[in-house]
Amino acid sequence: MLFSYNWLKEYLEGAPPARELAERLTMTGTEIESVAETGGGFTNVITAQVVECEKHPNADKLSLCKVRTGKEELAIVCGAKNMKPGDKVALALPGAELPGGFKIKKSKIRGVESQGMMCSEVELGLKDTSEGIMILPEDAPLGVDFRTILGADFMMEAGITPNRADLLSIRGMAREAAAVTQAVFKEKEFKVDEAGRPIAECATVSIEKGAPCRRYAARVIEGVSIGPSPDEIKNRLEAHGVRSINNVVDVTNLVLLETGQPLHAFDLDKLNGASIIVRSAGEGETIATIDGKTRNLDPSTLVIADANAPVALAGVMGGGGSEVTGSTKRILIESAWFEPSSVRRASRKHALSTESSYRFERGVDIEGVTRALDMAASLVLKLAGGKAAKGSIDMYPEKYAPAEITFRTERAARVLGVRVTTDEALNILSRLGIAGREASPGIISAMPPSYRMDLTTEIDLMEEVARIFGYNNIPTTLPIAAMSPGETAMATALRRSIRSLLSGSGFTEVMNYSFVSRELFAMAGVKAGKGVELLNPLTEEQAVMRAGLIPSLLENMARNLAWKREDLRIYEIAPAFVPGEGLPEERWKLAGLLYGNRYEPGWSFPKDAVDFFDAKGVIERLFEGLGIEGARFEASGHPLLHPGKTAAVKLEGRHAGVLGELHPDLWGRYGLRKPAYVFELDIEPVEKASGKGKKYRELPRFPESARDIAFIVSEDVPFGDIYEAIRKTDLKTIETVELFDVYYGRNIPSGTRSLAVRVTYRSRERTLTNQEVEDTHGKVVKTLFERFKAEVRVS
């Protein structure tokens, strides 16, 4: 909320300087986000007096004046004619800066030196037009900073938290300022001169039973003349972001800002039956609000109606039909109290948030309703004339009854960690307008004022005591707690291990938004078409929660290629969202992408590009690092991937993810010049398969014996099958099977390839004899021939 320091001071005696007040308010919970000095958008302008004026020797239209500042006499060249000796003026000295960044320096004008400039109101940024220089009152002191004469103001921007509705006004803020400083709060006095006929002859008000309106007060003024407000009021409204409309509307707005009580003025002659009925809207009723929109109503919305139709959305906005216009003669001013939740629902339903609804939603002081009404009436009489009807209407069936709250000093000491004595607490409460008494030793019975609707329980009072006592006066005491280890969730620990392993493989972590466009969502290749969609996305680019991470990584690749990046190794760990019975299922995934050179371009590394097996190797290295054994890779398919270069990853027989080369059809979309490889793993099966805990395996005590085999076999036979077949020939003595060559091409029939493997034999019980090794190896050769039609060349 924006408010003027000078306006605040109208309610305060002994207010501290603006910045000091701002600091104090901030430290007691009313954050002053900014303090801007206004009406003083200049520096180095002082008051001075004209001593004499002569014609400029070299220019007819200019004058040469002698001006005294009290300290010295200066020669000033001036183009204006309206000053005469003895006039007090605002003098900009060399070095002064005026609004618009205009800088004053000593300069020669037509051969005569001018030692400053006498300013007009326009030049000082005080008005839009002016004639000649500004002449100050005769009693203005000499040689002082002109800003002090202007009574420069400070506009303060306060961040008001939703619990402090009572601070949404000048008067409320002043009350708070008095509570937290040495300043004294003083009320303004005003009186309504009720010179008209009795109000009962002018209008009637009724509230429908059960309507969310606990108080409705009104006054009538007849014979008003509508016109513009005086500048003083216009300026004040504008400084607070409110546009000036006419004197009556301006008064309602001014009083709203000053007291926090929203008011509305109706043109009484336009209210059918001169009556106000507070009721629920009827089904099918409409209202044209003053913003020019026609709104369809239903019984969930509370309206103010006349005898025929709604004339205002209660607490939100008035209707155009009954608004005060230039021809209005008789007005009815409404000051009411509507249920916060009712106003909030109406405001949201009609997407209409106003100064009025904002305050009603948060809670207006029900006891301040008539006070604001009287203030408004007295101001209208002053500005628009007319006669106020005798008496006022005040429908207030159920009076406000303050609640009694118990405050235990013992309990406060436990919660705050510092002992505040009963006297101290009573003193603080009373500064805040909370009536308290010591009901029994250490127990205070307190009654908050009607404007503090946020104070309903003991903890609310503790906060009040604590904030005035000062948070920084509460000691810092480390808690005493039973010793216990800080545990990291399994998932957190696993993600950390994955990150560290991937860092070692040269992968950099990226972070993408969880919501993506529908197109990107669909690319993730989820079978069920529907995802977790947002009802109110910010943009279509962020409409659905993603079901997979690969499309986001592809976008990252495209952007980095556009930034002239040639090589990429990136990964992301994040949940994918799958609609479920209740809350969506959140499946944590790890996805990665490789593109470009295998090694960083350097002076000595080979310059070949990554291929499928680099991607596979990343996963194998990751599993190795996580202690996962027995991962299987099976030829598979995926809509984004090359049909011949896609593998499904299996862990413990379960599907755990996919890896492969980006489908060549997609190269164009991403501007690729080389193939890209991606993988995506589900964290959950990875978590299950890892963390088995390492166990030491006894070092071999007997020698090994290795045999190489080279053979030609059909290309269609997967190496994985051959590997399994060899291992299973004798699980006891075949220790490892390593592929060391793959060859296609010359000397090999087409459709076949040559593979070379080294088989290592070793027993854990004894040294194998040469014959035993030869026998087993023979079986391996036989298996290769019989199962795979392999033509063994060397064995």
Next chain:
Amino acid sequence: MSRRVEDLERQALDELSRASSEREALREARNRYLGRKGEVAELLKGLGTLSPEERKKAGEAINNLKTRLEEAFDKALSALDEGEKRERLEKERVDITLPGKFIRPGKLHPVTRITDEIEDIFTGLGFNIAEGPEVELDYYNFEALNFPKDHPARDMQDTFFVSDEFVLRTHTSPVQIRVMEKCRPPLRVIAPGTVYRRDSDLTHSPMFHQIEGFMVDRDISFANLKAVLTLFLERLFGQTAVRFRPSFFPFVEPGAEVDIRCVICGGNGCRVCKGTGWLEILGAGMIHPNVFRAVSYDPEEYTGFAFGLGVERVAMLKFGIGDLRLLFENDMRFLEQF
């Protein structure tokens, strides 16, 4: 005899110096003088013709000669070895200013780095790490945290809705409720995670990261909150002034905002701290009795504090990142700096 010894020595040393740069010639010469049938051996043979006294004297002289010549030849040979080795090594010289070869490790996202750092500080204080879902029930995100329906406090957090009941969590505070529903005090927990608010501009991202923390036990006070958070901020930012200001969050009371001295200007006032010299870094407070009631804890028996902070903000301050959007653009030129 002694003349012959002298002559032989002179002759041998002459030859040595002539052959000193050729290994073969040196070996030959050494052999010729010191071999089994060499000149020195010959001299020794001649001893038999001398009287016993002369023999002893001459024998001594010849043996000394032998030692001297051996030393001289060995020295010349090893000098030759040294020279050759030096030459060979010289040829192996590399340009040590060429860049080293290494496989560049990947980098962690700055948000991860800061999250890890904060997690480590709190686990060091005995806090456990918990997590919760990102699509959350309205109940956990708001109601159980004392944000009633139709209450303006809900305006504090612009919310993405998935349905009437489900929202993208606007803070990590719902994890408080989930943990307290399952466990009884004493509790020391932090909950890092991704959160979402319907807000996007220079200083707001619709997705960002928070770390929630809370401690509940029989006698946890505001003074404890101050001590733990001050300790934490000093670990995170180094020795720094910390101040606590009253503020409002529905799920805590008394509520506080915690500022540190501006790390950019040191408190003199700058653009980052909007001239105040302070940076708001944490929201905190004593857990509201209504929150305890929502999880069936007796608020008379237990008290506790809770706090939350934005990870991106800390990352920006610690790394001097001026533009929030950089954190989610995934520009490698940016990410590789961390």
